[in-house]
Amino acid sequence: MALLPILQYPHPRLHIVAKPVLAVDARIQALVADMIATMYAAKGIGLAATQVDVHERVVVMDVSDERDNPLVLINPELVWTSAETHLKEEGCLSVPGIYDCVERCDAVHVRALNLQGQTHTIEADGLLAVCIQHEMDHLLGRVFVEYLSPLKRNRIKKKMLKAQKEEA
Ligand code: K1U
Ligand code: ZN
Numbered sequence: 001m002a003l004l005p006i007l008q009y010p011h012p013r014l015h016i017v018a019k020p021v022l023a024v025d026a027r028i029q030a031l032v033a034d035m036i037a038t039m040y041a042a043k044g045i046g047l048a049a050t051q052v053d054v055h056e057r058v059v060v061m062d063v064s065d066e067r068d069n070p071l072v073l074i075n076p077e078l079v080w081t082s083a084e085t086h087l088k089e090e091g092c093l094s095v096p097g098i099y100d101c102v103e104r105c106d107a108v109h110v111r112a113l114n115l116q117g118q119t120h121t122i123e124a125d126g127l128l129a130v131c132i133q134h135e136m137d138h139l140l141g142r143v144f145v146e147y148l149s150p151l152k153r154n155r156i157k158k159k160m161l162k163a164q165k166e167e168a
Helices: 026-041 125-140 150-167
Strands: 046-048 058-061 072-083 085-090 101-103 107-113 119-125
Touching: 026 046, 026 058, 026 072, 046 125, 058 125, 072 119, 072 125, 085 125, 101 125, 107 125, 119 125
Parallel strands: none
Antiparallel strands: 046 058, 058 072, 072 107, 085 101, 107 119
């Protein structure tokens, strides 16, 4: 298992639209194992393949308190979203240290393949529903800061670029 580097905003490759997985094979199973290890090491509750520079529709999540219940979604599709929405606070491993509120559906149903290549449907609300919407945005090349005002987004971009320059 390997820990994968996470692309940092405003890296242009975060905006690539991911392609569907054609076969849930040993390569995808190894990618998922590396993504789960990377998510836990980074203390995140989710990670999309886009963030580790792999542009295929794979996300992993774990919103359990014990951090022992990973969820794998391959080729996820939203099949239902609630009409009710709320502003929810989000963070992002690609935008460390930045937290802000985004309007999200309160509940979603998502259909996806699991690690065995079988189709399953998950009914989610609360933090899991927010996390699913955030991770599926990553697969579309969208980062949560793009929902914020241009003023906030530009401030965040400048802050991130400054921090990356200081680290280099
Ligand atoms: O996709 C990612 O960058 C992971 C991200 C997922 C996420 C967190 C919160 C709301 C929506 C999506 C994170 O794990 S950020 C770090 C984190 O653990 C966290 C941040 C805020 C609330 C709860 C957890
Ligand atoms: Zn994110």
